[in-house]
Amino acid sequence: MIAQASVKDSYRPPYGVTNSPETILRFPFPFPEDSYMYSMNVEPHVRGGPVVAMQNTFDIDEHYVAECTEKARILAEDPRRCIVMPHMREAEWDFVELAMETLSEQYPDYFALMRDGANWHWTNRLLGLEQAFVFGDAETLPHPPFEYMARQMQGDFTLHDQREDDLWMDGGMVTAQADWSLKFDLGMSFRQWHAPVPKAAELGVFDRGLRFLLMLQHGKPVRRLNWTMTINPRLDTSPENYLVWGADRASVTPDNALDKVHLRVELQTLYRLPRSHAILFSIRCYLLPLRDIVRVPKWGRRLHRVLGALDPALSSYKGLDLYRPTVVSVLSRYDDGAELTPGI
Numbered sequence: 001m002i003a004q005a006s007v008k009d010s011y012r013p014p015y016g017v018t019n020s021p022e023t024i025l026r027f028p029f030p031f032p033e034d035s036y037m038y039s040m041n042v043e044p045h046v047r048g049g050p051v052v053a054m055q056n057t058f059d060i061d062e063h064y065v066a067e068c069t070e071k072a073r074i075l076a077e078d079p080r081r082c083i084v085m086p087h088m089r090e091a092e093w094d095f096v097e098l099a100m101e102t103l104s105e106q107y108p109d110y111f112a113l114m115r116d117g118a119n120w121h122w123t124n125r126l127l128g129l130e131q132a133f134v135f136g137d138a139e140t141l142p143h144p145p146f147e148y149m150a151r152q153m154q155g156d157f158t159l160h161d162q163r164e165d166d167l168w169m170d171g172g173m174v175t176a177q178a179d180w181s182l183k184f185d186l187g188m189s190f191r192q193w194h195a196p197v198p199k200a201a202e203l204g205v206f207d208r209g210l211r212f213l214l215m216l217q218h219g220k221p222v223r224r225l226n227w228t229m230t231i232n233p234r235l236d237t238s239p240e241n242y243l244v245w246g247a248d249r250a251s252v253t254p255d256n257a258l259d260k261v262h263l264r265v266e267l268q269t270l271y272r273l274p275r276s277h278a279i280l281f282s283i284r285c286y287l288l289p290l291r292d293i294v295r296v297p298k299w300g301r302r303l304h305r306v307l308g309a310l311d312p313a314l315s316s317y318k319g320l321d322l323y324r325p326t327v328v329s330v331l332s333r334y335d336d337g338a339e340l341t342p343g344i
């Protein structure tokens with residue numbers, strides 16, 4: 001399933017990312033209806049279901065090696081994309097355990113974990129890593145425990161301490177974010193880091209979301225989808241690098257839109273960690289160019305309708321204003337007006 005050739009993918013100029021037909025079909029298309037508004041779209045993260053990308057605890061796909069390589073480059077350029085506050089040490093080990101256990105159980109061809117008491121041996125065949133270490137002893141790993149594991153996983157991760165009936169962003173590794181910054185949000189509460197989002201607070205989404213997460217139980221993870229759009233297959237659309245990618249939004253034309261404009265979907269999963277009682281938030285990013293989206297006719301039609309009717313406040317917050325009219329006009333060629341049944 002994991003094509004080693006994808007290590008050639010490039011998430012920065014000169015861009016070059018290709019998606020196999022299998023990868024296109026496992027894309028977590030986020031629109032069950034012809035219109036979109038923020039909602040409390042949280043459901044149990046159970047294995048199975050219609051979207052292949054949701055079938056494992058942490059999803060690994062053909063871009064695994066290329067994404068881990070890009071993550072390592074970003075961390076080398078800016079080591080503070082990974083920060084964990086000292087009181088989150090126990091949560092770091094909780095994360096290592098959850099990741100190693102689930103990856104080795106669900107992808108035995110790629111990962112293996114052997115345990116003898118606290119003496120663990122981890123094998124990552126995709127990245128060519130072998131590591132013997134003592135669980136709970138950070139000195140026995142080449143990086144701090146959270147960083148060691150997060151470097152070997154696609155997507156971003158944040159760690160949240162729960163106290164005073166709130167969640168606090170007290171750690172994370174964030175290298176592929178949709179224009180927000182861990183450095184800026186570090187130490188903030190749930191409502192504070194969500195403050196830039198329009199409409200959702202008035203709709204009660206954050207009050208309900210926080211109440212729900214405060215009661216999240218170990219062993220019962222949940223998931224939700226979020227989406228935006230990105231020009232070029234660029235993972236790192238961070239505020240830190242805005243000067244590098246921001247101007248790309250002005251480069252979209254009717255001729256290049258299908259290749260340049262990507263639907264960016266985040267499969268977000270949340271886990272209660274057993275010893276620390278912290279919450280792990282995982283953001284797994286999928287980028288698919290419009291050219292691949294329209295290969296699935298119902299997706300092309302639906303995206304055209306969602307973008308055409310998008311609330312101006314959401315369009316502006318997501319940074320789509322400069323190119324949304326062009327994209328809607330291009331996608332209109334793929335929408336014959338046929339009625340679509342609810343669901344993806």
Ligand code: HEM
Pocket residue numbers: 038039040041042158160167179180181185193194195196197200205206208209210213226227228270279281314317318
């Ligand atoms: C946006 C983090 C849970 C709904 C965001 C942003 C961050 C974030 C960093 C970007 C804010 C910015 O513009 O600076 C998190 C974390 C969560 C979490 C760490 C869990 C610990 C939730 C939940 C919901 C939610 C449970 C809803 C039930 C939203 C919405 C947006 C958002 C609607 C706007 C997204 C967009 O339009 O692109 N979140 N979030 N979040 N979050 Fe969360």
